[in-house]
Amino acid sequence: MENKQKSIEGSSGPWYGAEPEIPESAPMETVNTEILIIGGGTGGMTAAIFAGRMGAKTLVIEKNATVGYYKTYNGVIDSRAQREAGVKGKIDKEDLVQELLHYPAQYDDVDRRLIENANPVDEKLIRLWVEESGVAIDILADELSEYGIRHVAETDVGDGHHGKFKIFPTHTKFIVPLLKGGPKGHVHGGVGVIEPWLVKKAKSFGVEFRFNTPLVKFVKRNNKVIGAIARKKNGDYIRIEASRGVLLCTGGYSDDHELFAKLNPQAAAVTSLYYGQKGNTGDGLKAAIWAGGEKARYGTAGLFDRGMVKPGGKAGPPFRRLGPTLGPLDAFHMGSQPFLKVNMDGKRFLNEAVPYDVIIYPLQYEKNHVCNVIWDSKYWKNIESFRLVGCCRQIPSPTKPRTYEGIGKTINRVLLARGAMTGYIQKADTIEGLARKLRLPVAQFKATVDRYNKMAKAGVDEDFGKPAKDLIALDNPPFYGVTNAGWMMHTTDGLRINEDMQVLDKEGGVIGGLYATGDVAGGFFGTNYYPELIVGVASGKTITFARHAVLHMMRGTDTVPAGSWGF
Ligand SMILES: Cc1cc2nc3c(=O)[nH]c(=O)nc-3n(C[C@H](O)[C@H](O)[C@H](O)COP(=O)(O)OP(=O)(O)OC[C@H]3O[C@@H](n4cnc5c(N)ncnc54)[C@H](O)[C@@H]3O)c2cc1C
Incomplete structure (x- = not known):
């Protein structure tokens, strides 16, 4: 056991380092909100819209000067667009669950030997995506339709196979029009870009944004995460307390190649090229571990x-x-x-x-x-x-x-x-x-x-x-x-979460107040990434879980009355 720990952590201490100390004298702005969303990419922007439309006072903090790249190709099941296009019935949900379950494999941490039959994924999460992705995307599609954005389904599955592998028609897309008078940046290289519309929609619900404001660490009280400390562009800090919860959407660690090679050696060995989200350096993953969270033991x-x-x-x-x-x-x-x-x-x-x-x-x-x-x-x-x-x-x-x-x-x-x-x-x-x-x-x-x-x-x-x-x-x-x-492109070996997207500690207990979706959350994919033929499942599950996390935070309110939110 000792040896295993050593090989993962190396001689200079654990890969996640030590939680930074912030001097008491450091300038610190204090802000209160209900929901704090950390990271404005696929998961964060989805959550911002859901939190806003449910009436929660919501703040998004984002490390970069603009929101992250939002995936418009989303893998979902039984959405309205798919039903209208005649896809319903073509996806056997149980087949799909089983396909995602038999895909993963697990490697030993020390010598990378394949551990036969070790299944590192959480079936509950897979079933949640299968059951809730359609409704999540339908609501998002309704919200975006006022801008002329259409949610459409792909029905063509080629021959239905790729060699011996079966294709599932999960592929859907948001089509973004070229509109006069749209928000700045919504046309890029002659095509419609979705991100500025998402910001516009979230802002229409009163959601606030702080750009150039990276998460530094979480604030805990009585073993519960009550907020976070982030750094402003001028170097000062901001302490944000969130009464309903903090949703971590900071993506993986693909932009830190040293860390990638350390945690994902088998993937790094076969990689020659990188193109992914700028700034995804595992900040959220590390901060959650400092707060007691547990990461998947294998790389993906x-x-x-x-x-x-x-x-x-x-x-x-x-x-x-x-x-x-x-x-x-x-x-x-x-x-x-x-x-x-x-x-x-x-x-x-x-x-x-x-x-x-x-x-x-x-x-x-x-x-x-x-x-x-x-x-x-x-x-x-x-x-x-x-x-x-x-x-x-x-x-x-x-x-x-x-x-x-x-x-x-x-x-x-x-x-x-x-x-x-x-x-x-x-x-x-x-x-x-x-x-x-x-x-x-x-x-x-x-x-x-x-x-x-x-x-x-x-x-x-x-x-x-x-x-x-x-x-x-x-x-x-x-x-x-x-x-x-x-x-x-990205890493997906994130934090252990339960089926309400709550981050878990080493004993499997819930860390109160802390939720995660997207690439910073694990338990969904095995060591060899996700099946190509379940198109868009990575972004599709990110969106689905973003909505679910927000619903969980909003339990007991008028929008999600107690006992009625179980879908
Ligand atoms: C080129 C490419 C192609 C892809 N193709 C597909 C595909 O075809 N199908 C599919 O399903 N998936 C695909 N994916 C994966 C999919 O995009 C991701 O799974 C999904 O975006 C994950 O969403 P996320 O919110 O977790 O992370 P992201 O969308 O990466 O967003 C993370 C956000 O957090 C911000 N952030 C990082 N650190 C901090 C910090 N310290 N403080 C504040 N903010 C921070 C980042 O700047 C970023 O805006 C692709 C990814 C890439 C890069």
């Missing part, structure tokens, strides 16, 4: 298989950070398509027709923790026949209105050209030429492609069982390839 991170690496390069820290200009466009978006994938020995190592969350972690067993994605000049036809959905979709959805356009043919072509220009994507007229450019052993790579082509013609993958539909010969030069690894 959201990784896409789209982190290009230069030929001969490796995955692992330090990660390339995507710049603000092209942002997520500057990644390899075809990474999740089931093209031929080979390791640095020029050999296949898995069935490529599996979801990205399944394909990325096996890279830890391959040289340099990367693979090479190979395609030829008929790649767009291949993408059309792969028919991937959700955030792997590249061809426009037939659903109207469109929930996700995918990158699309033209933008994809531009991105490929850019990838080639910047030295990532390689092109050659022969397989041998491509092998040399990707620094693969020529003879072995040629043999792999020949065998792959032979199996493709026969329609049977004798080596890895890839479905015939996705087994397409590489016979149309020029040939292309890129070395690829993970793009890390």
Whole structure:
């Protein structure tokens, strides 16, 4: 036991450090509110709207100068938009619960050995999302409809499968119009952006915001969290007491890569690229631990298989950070398509027709923790026949209105050209030429492609069982390839919470007054992130739990009379 603690904490003390002392002489403003929301991202902005519409005096403190990136793709079940689009009935709730339950796996903290059959998720939380996500999003959609924002459902599930994996139509989206006279910043790069509308809505209920005001620590009285201390831009402190409760929505720790490598070593090993919420450095997680909270013992991170690496390069820290200009466009978006994938020995190592969350972690067993994605000049036809959905979709959805356009043919072509220009994507007229450019052993790579082509013609993958539909010969030069690894977006191994989103201590007891939702809360996903094919479940559960936490804080009021809030 002692050894285990040591390996997690390292020689310089625990990863979460010590709670900061604030000198008595430090300038301190004091504020009182009913609900304090810490972090104005997906969870925080949702909670702000729910708290405001229920009449609670609410304050949001946010570390950055603006609210965080709000996910408009939300995974929910049985929402009005889905019923109207005919999705109801297509989702078997019990199937969905079981899918989320069998996904997780748990690793031993010391030697990363997989602990067989260890299930680290809390089934109660999964069922809560399944039961309450529809109503949560419907209410949000009603509130946002006055701005012309529409909540729509995706009905296209491609072939209904990704290889052997079943797809669940949980995918919905808020479509934000381009409106004249909207709040500042609601149009960005020619598209409608939701965040300024959320702020406008919350403010319409009287919710107050303090930007550039990061949480420092919680204030406790009689073992209960009664508020928090934050730091203002000028360096002074602010002490906020919240009579109904504090909701922690500070996200994970994806923006602290040292901490990420420490707590999520298996994910860090296969990551080459980072693009996530600026400022998510685990502040809320640490503060809750100082206040007695308990974090999940295993690491979980959201990784896409789209982190290009230069030929001969490796995955692992330090990660390339995507710049603000092209942002997520500057990644390899075809990474999740089931093209031929080979390791640095020029050999296949898995069935490529599996979801990205399944394909990325096996890279830890391959040289340099990367693979090479190979395609030829008929790649767009291949993408059309792969028919991937959700955030792997590249061809426009037939659903109207469109929930996700995918990158699309033209933008994809531009991105490929850019990838080639910047030295990532390689092109050659022969397989041998491509092998040399990707620094693969020529003879072995040629043999792999020949065998792959032979199996493709026969329609049977004798080596890895890839479905015939996705087994397409590489016979149309020029040939292309890129070395690829993970793009890390966020972490989800957060605090232990109960089914009312209350933060729990080491003994499983409730820490009064303290709630958590989103990535700072754990217990929902296993070590390998969330299933790609349950599209939007991370943001969908964040929104659902934000509402639930606020309802719990508001029990006994006119909006949530005692005994009536149990849904
Ligand atoms: C690029 C990308 C793509 C994604 N795609 C999907 C997807 O397709 N489907 C899906 O379900 N999920 C997706 N996610 C994940 C999803 O966005 C998150 O699970 C969700 O946003 C979590 O919400 P949150 O409120 O916990 O955190 P966030 O939305 O990250 O918000 C956290 C907020 O807290 C603030 N904060 C941090 N520290 C402090 C502090 N000390 N004091 C005050 N404020 C603080 C931050 O500035 C930020 O505004 C994606 C994430 C990224 C980054």
